[in-house]
Amino acid sequence: MPTIDVYNMEGKVCGTLELSDKVFAAQVNGPVIHSVVRAYLLNQRQGTQSTLTRSEVAGGGRKPWRQKGTGRARQGSTRAPQWTKGGIALGPKPRSYRVSVNKKEKRIAMLGALSSKVSSGDLIVLDNIALEEYKTKKIVAMLGALGANGKPMIVTEAPDQKVIKSAANIPGVATAPVNAMSVYEILKHDKLILTKAAVASLEEVYGE
Structure with missing residues (x-):
């Protein structure tokens, strides 16, 4: 099992977390990822x-x-x-332009995308994102402390309006709950930031 450091919002290590091999150490199947991303982009066309x-x-x-x-x-x-x-x-x-992709391909592509972020060192696990109010400044400070100033994607277990709205005006930053993640968005962004709750949710869904 790969082990990864867990950070707080100040960018300090506050623990470690063992990741599931089935979810975060899966084989990266390039052709399947390509077909899933292609289908995703085609399905965006009106x-x-x-x-x-x-x-x-x-x-x-x-x-x-x-x-x-x-x-x-x-x-x-x-x-x-x-x-x-x-x-x-x-x-x-x-x-x-609709293209259908079967569930098995979607699963393989998602696991491959997550595993590629782990192997490249671009996965960051946060203990929690605690915002008492809508503050873009706090998200900017958090990303700076984590060394994720480029184009990071922040994933929470469930939709968090404070996180979504606080990050909305930051160029290059995307937010999503676990059930709205896409392979394209994961690969498009240079850093993937998951909360511990989001990791647990992913392992529950894909670790079967």
Whole structure:
């Protein structure tokens, strides 16, 4: 079992924690992580882009000139794709980009993402985040003490409005409860900060 230091909000070590091998020392499967992240990004797309074809553009009902005798190329409509203000040929139309991923792949990708943070030394475990009021200054001070001034992701066991709102205006910082974590967000941020309660929750869900 990997052992990791537990920090308080002042950045001081206040204990150690043994992490589950099943959750934090799993094999990192690159192809599966890639497919899960790709599906996540595709599923964010609305798919509402649309262009007008020649049949949808206004105008163009009259033939611009007669078929023969002018010396020019024959034309049937001023709304054909080659004309200015003409319709778009083979342009995008509304469609669904939805990609499904099975539960086993999601599990493998999540365990791989968590384990990669442990192996790279980018996982930080906090004893607790205790905020009595909404204070961005306290979150900034905490991140500085932990050496996580880049793009950290703070994960709590359950949604904590004081943490969410206090960190909302800090560039590069993301917050999420355990049940809203995504593989993409874990890998996107350079540091993953988990509370002890969040670690226990992850081990309960994925350590079976």
